[in-house]
Amino acid sequence: MINGHALLEAREVSVRFGGLVAVDTVSAAFAPGELVGIIGPNGAGKTTFFNALSGVVMPTGGELFASGERLTGARPHQFARCGIARTFQTPRVFADLGVAANIDFGLQFAGRRREAPRALADTAAILDRIGLSAQARLPAAAITPSQQRLLEIGMALATRPRLLLLDEVAAGLTEHEVESMARLIRDLRDDFDLTVIWIEHAVTTLMRHVERVLVLHQGRKIADGTPAEVVRDPGVIEAYLGDEMREPA
């Protein structure tokens, strides 16, 4: 908490698309340094909730606060100014620009709003941190999809975030790549005291790496607890998880 406030708080946030309620009165508060996962089946409202948390869609109900400051109805750049950065399900990098130039763009976007930790102060340091120094001069279109995911994380880091929203950064990665991605995320959280909220389809992978999990189902939050609590939650099991979450005997 900062002065008694959560870094980010959603209060009864709803997002409606016509007759469809994609996010239904979801409340959740995120404290500095937390690593939180969001799971739920296809169409549960995970990405739409993320879009609301980052200002990409405007909630049709409820309120959002960053460190106590009301953000409801703010534009995405105002969310960014509050230190909220995100990645997208399909990486949004500038394909024709070089890898380093993509990071430069993030740094320019950050301006001099906040002091950067030295390890994130310039493009070379960020590329080193995400393991893409050797690819610095390649066009972003020429690197692998998993490297593009890393690049997108680098671009988000360049904006000097306090909160990082990661949307399926492990999708399509090999098992080995998923493990190194998870390690990178934990290390970033630890080293820069970031709050990380991470959506992932691979439930068991996510559960191994986060300390808290929110479960969305048909737009509603049906559970919020430690991975151990959530896997045992009868409501979660009944609603949709079934055998998917039970570890093999």
Ligand SMILES: Nc1ncnc2c1ncn2[C@@H]1O[C@H](COP(=O)(O)OP(=O)(O)OP(=O)(O)O)[C@@H](O)[C@H]1O
């Ligand atoms: N821009 C939009 N216009 C209309 N309906 C939308 C829009 N975006 C999402 N939806 C609908 O809202 C619901 C929630 O979608 P959302 O993408 O948030 O779910 P999700 O949990 O992220 O799913 P997935 O795991 O498949 O990415 C779905 O029924 C989806 O079709």
